[in-house]
Amino acid sequence: MKILVCVKRVPAPGARINLAPDSRSIDARHLSFTVSPHEECAVEEAIRLKELQGGSVTILTLGNAEAEEQLRYAISVGADEADLITADEIDIDPQATASALSERITELEGASDPFDLILVGNESADAGGYQVGVRIAHALGRPVISGIKGLKVEDQTIEARREIDGGFEIYRLPLPAIVAVKEGINLPRYPTLPGRLRAKKAEVRKVAYQLKRGGLTMVSLATPVEQQTATRVLGRGAEAAPAVVDLFEELGLL
Amino acid sequence: MSRVLVLVGESEELDRQALSLASTLGSVELVSVGPTKIGGADKAWQIESPVLSDYAPEAIAESLAQLIGQELPSAAIASGTERNNEIMAHLAALLDLPLATNVLTVSADSEDWRLTRVRWGGSLIEEATLSAFLKLLTVAPHSQPVWEGSGTPALEIFEPELGDELGRTRVRERVTLDEGITLTTAPVIVSGGRGVGSAEGFAVLEELAGLLGGAVGCSRVVTNNGWRSHRDQVGQTGTRVAPQLYMACGISGAIQHWVGMMAAKKVLAINTDPEAPMVTKADYAVIGDLHEVLPAIIAEIRRRQEN
Ligand SMILES: Cc1cc2nc3c(=O)[nH]c(=O)nc-3n(C[C@H](O)[C@H](O)[C@H](O)COP(=O)(O)OP(=O)(O)OC[C@H]3O[C@@H](n4cnc5c(N)ncnc54)[C@H](O)[C@@H]3O)c2cc1C
Ligand SMILES: Nc1ncnc2c1ncn2[C@@H]1O[C@H](COP(=O)(O)O)[C@@H](O)[C@H]1O
Numbered sequence: 001m002k003i004l005v006c007v008k009r010v011p012a013p014g015a016r017i018n019l020a021p022d023s024r025s026i027d028a029r030h031l032s033f034t035v036s037p038h039e040e041c042a043v044e045e046a047i048r049l050k051e052l053q054g055g056s057v058t059i060l061t062l063g064n065a066e067a068e069e070q071l072r073y074a075i076s077v078g079a080d081e082a083d084l085i086t087a088d089e090i091d092i093d094p095q096a097t098a099s100a101l102s103e104r105i106t107e108l109e110g111a112s113d114p115f116d117l118i119l120v121g122n123e124s125a126d127a128g129g130y131q132v133g134v135r136i137a138h139a140l141g142r143p144v145i146s147g148i149k150g151l152k153v154e155d156q157t158i159e160a161r162r163e164i165d166g167g168f169e170i171y172r173l174p175l176p177a178i179v180a181v182k183e184g185i186n187l188p189r190y191p192t193l194p195g196r197l198r199a200k201k202a203e204v205r206k207v208a209y210q211l212k213r214g215g216l217t218m219v220s221l222a223t224p225v226e227q228q229t230a231t232r233v234l235g236r237g238a239e240a241a242p243a244v245v246d247l248f249e250e251l252g253l254l
Numbered sequence: 255m256s257r258v259l260v261l262v263g264e265s266e267e268l269d270r271q272a273l274s275l276a277s278t279l280g281s282v283e284l285v286s287v288g289p290t291k292i293g294g295a296d297k298a299w300q301i302e303s304p305v306l307s308d309y310a311p312e313a314i315a316e317s318l319a320q321l322i323g324q325e326l327p328s329a330a331i332a333s334g335t336e337r338n339n340e341i342m343a344h345l346a347a348l349l350d351l352p353l354a355t356n357v358l359t360v361s362a363d364s365e366d367w368r369l370t371r372v373r374w375g376g377s378l379i380e381e382a383t384l385s386a387f388l389k390l391l392t393v394a395p396h397s398q399p400v401w402e403g404s405g406t407p408a409l410e411i412f413e414p415e416l417g418d419e420l421g422r423t424r425v426r427e428r429v430t431l432d433e434g435i436t437l438t439t440a441p442v443i444v445s446g447g448r449g450v451g452s453a454e455g456f457a458v459l460e461e462l463a464g465l466l467g468g469a470v471g472c473s474r475v476v477t478n479n480g481w482r483s484h485r486d487q488v489g490q491t492g493t494r495v496a497p498q499l500y501m502a503c504g505i506s507g508a509i510q511h512w513v514g515m516m517a518a519k520k521v522l523a524i525n526t527d528p529e530a531p532m533v534t535k536a537d538y539a540v541i542g543d544l545h546e547v548l549p550a551i552i553a554e555i556r557r558r559q560e561n
Pocket of ligand 2: 006008009036038039060061062063075094097101119120121122123124125127128129131132133240
């Protein structure tokens with residue numbers, strides 16, 4: 001099975017988000033970088049499917065040169081190939097993103113077979129557009145389903161499971177297909193030492209594209225106003241128990 | 255006046271929130287797959303097709319595209335639920351138009367719309383421009399008042415031409431589970447983070463949740479360590495909750511966790527660190543080791559119940 005996974009490099013903020021002086025990006029000077037948990041799970045799912053069925057896993061990203069770090073991480077946990085579309089712009093809109101990714105996928109497929117399965121995250125951590133995967137599917141003329149927390153490949157179809165309130169839904173898509181997955185589909189592994197060594201030496205293919213701007217343009221970012229509440233400390237250690245139970249009674253919970 | 259199509263069919267509350275924003279942008283026409291109870295609009299389109307026997311995002315989007323081609327409205331809007339974001343993404347891809355998801359506010363006084371939308375699951379707000387002859391957007395849940403419109407709109411049946419292949423992404427089977435009290439229905443959530451220390455450590459949280467008729471939640475560190483299932487995770491990539499009381503035990507209060515529970519009426523933090531963001535943002539706090547505090551709370555509840 002040939003599988004491709006799309007991931008997006010984002011900063012990993014802690015308790016609060018500080019913006020850069022121009023208010024167009026997060027001040028990431030003291031932050032580490034990561035990909036969305038949904039995408040981490042997409043990478044893990046691809047590696048598990050490869051382990052079950054044989055085949056290969058390619059990781060694709062559109063980002064700046066530093067995004068190589070996220071590609072190498074994916075290789076350290078078992079991906080085979082890494083591909084970076086470099087762009088220096090910050091905040092590439094969803095249409096431009098999907099069109100660059102689709103173009104690169106078409107190039108990679110070239111004369112050989114199409115990827116049987118393309119995995120994306122349900123939504124990116126930063127932009128949260130819920131659309132890049134669906135747009136890629138339309139560009140490539142393949143079926144796509146979102147919100148997936150379980151996958152099973154059977155012959156030329158893929159069975160996908162989506163959690164809803166009070167149960168789950170099952171979909172069956174013909175391959176090749178695209179699936180947008182959610183965290184919880186699996187528990188991602190950590191890199192092994194040989195994996196890390198392999199990642200260090202691996203080649204990351206790089207291409208640069210002229211981006212085709214879409215119609216949604218970010219102007220600026222802002223942090224929402226927070227309501228300041230003074231915290232009422234009910235006590236320290238076990239001695240606070242009566243005050244806590246008083247609170248339960250006050251709130252009508254007992 | 256410009257015409258705005260609003261896709262309804264999710265919960266009436268969320269649909270009415272989307273209608274609230276839509277009604278500021280033009281004359282509202284409802285669109286639903288099959289019948290809808292919602293009234294008040296000028297017109298209601300009811301989409302009918304054998305391909306739409308169950309949820310089928312591709313086929314619904316194609317139906318909307320055909321209706322839009324016939325009626326030429328100036329915008330199509332839906333509440334920003336998981337499903338609607340999926341349907342609208344298909345519609346945007348079919349029409350090759352931009353889509354703004356989880357929108358908070360719109361100012362439509364020029365050709366290009368200025369809008370604000372949710373980023374980072376609610377930790378940031380983006381200001382953006384939307385430039386297209388047909389504006390597509392979804393409305394951030396719980397960001398708008400509930401629209402009060404009532405009365406019976408003029409109903410029109412719309413029968414799209416849908417090829418059978420559009421059924422390839424339709425729901426094939428449904429499984430219902432009796433889940434009892436869940437994170438989204440519980441009045442109290444007793445939630446644990448790294449501070450709980452182990453899977454076994456959650457027994458005392460389970461016991462307290464049982465006494466309070468609540469549910470147990472957790473942070474991402476907990477699910478990543480395999481201590482609990484991801485179904486219990488609260489936050490940006492987990493479940494969003496809004497209980498009467500959220501008890502955060504050994505959870506530091508990272509922004510990605512906070513956005514999942516900030517809609518709780520009251521927050522009680524139990525933490526060894528008085529400086530933890532969860533403590534400073536909470537309504538109530540107990541400073542101490544949760545493994546001492548929680549058993550003492552349980553003992554106190556039992557003592558009062560016996561009296
Ligand atoms: C894109 C993205 C999405 C994310 N989505 C989510 C999400 O959906 N949900 C989520 O939770 N996280 C999410 N995260 C992760 C998040 O950033 C934090 O890493 C995580 O929430 C931290 O979990 P924690 O509070 O349990 O652990 P920590 O941050 O390690 O905090 C542990 C706390 O426990 C306290 N403590 C320790 N021992 C005790 C004790 N014995 N008694 C009392 N207190 C004690 C400590 O003082 C500390 O405050 C996401 C991250 C990213 C980048
Ligand atoms: N710049 C990017 N590079 C690679 N994949 C991306 C990029 N942006 C979005 N994606 C993929 O598309 C998914 C959905 O993104 P979005 O539509 O922004 O919510 C993400 O989870 C990624 O898997």
